[in-house]
Amino acid sequence: MKQNYTVQAWLVLILAICYGGALAGMQMKLAPIIAENKINETRQKVPELVLGAENAATKLDIKPETISIDKGNKKISYTVFKAGKDGQTAGWVVKNADQGYAGKIELLIGLNPQTDTITGLFILEQTETPGLGNKIIDWEWRKQFINKKTDKPLVVVKTGAKEPHEIDGITGATISSRSVCNIINTATNDLKGPLGGKQDSTGK
């Protein structure tokens, strides 16, 4: 009575099929809820990012768009949320992500309709060091980005920002601070043209 491995493993195979089925069923039920959680989080943040924290409860028409940009040899796609109020463009929220110190940092950047000023910043996802790098999520740090102009790239400095395009780095987390600035700089630099142009042609 010689048994090959497949016969011996019948229990493993049956269990694998049962577990797989159970997981598939659960995924079918929960996936829409999880996807909705993520979109809700972004949508909830849009008014605050465009109009400021004091107007966070304002209702805006939010239209997601995808904008592709040719950058020499590669194509980059941005997810952009157009926030409209009374038929006019109230501002833009741009999603952009890149490598931070410990992992991916994903940001939502609020821009005014002309895309020349930053109106808000929210950290959607980060895995920076607790107590140091993860201070990028603190409002105290994020608020210095508000009303920064996008004509010049933002620069992180260690000893008190003086120039309008300078940002105070977080002590002990220069790389995290710099990553956030770089992500913003890339996004504003890439999208200033396309979004500003859209504003002129489709705006008021």
Add this chain to the structure above:
Amino acid sequence: MILRGRWAANRIQQGNKMAEEPTPFERFVQGIVPENPVYRQLLGLCPVLAVTGDMKSAMTMAGAVLFVLFCANVIVSLIRNILKPHLRIVVFTLTIATFVTIVDRFLAAYMYNMSKALGPYIPLIIVNCIIICRCEVCGSKQNVFAAGADAIGQSLGFALALASIAAVREILGTGMFFGVRVLTENWPDWVIMALPPGAFFTFGLLLGAFNWVDSIRSKKDGTG
């Protein structure tokens, strides 16, 4: 054939030993303090060090481990008589991974912020030694009631250990307990306690204290 023969011999031995194996109640009690998974067995230390920065995430982790350990232990116990010994680790891992995935998706759907805060530590329960150890020690040898009681006892012991460390770290690190302020506003937050070194300090000191109390006790009993 050889393997099957050995397995059969094992089962006969186990049958003889069955009378000496701990009852469900003993299993339950042992898990909490006498055989505490963290302070006694030093198992599952990854979450012990990583998610004890505050009470809320520590208790969510404990809940997740309770669910996974209970389900895995009960299922392994139910199939223990048809389980081939050389395939048991595969079956344990498969079972554990399934329930961890369920917990992970459940948290992402209904406790989205907590799921974001715990990040990779929920999927990492799959490799938590406490669970595979309990499946091996109890689930694959005893009946469903003993396995269930064992799972609950061990999980309570694990929760107790997480709570003891998280309480110290959250109170000293942020002046808060479960997100509610317990120390005065003037408390200078000991940031180091919220950082990874704080986890090592706290765990080391508490483990030392645990052993110290134990050694005093056993001296009094005259067994030490």
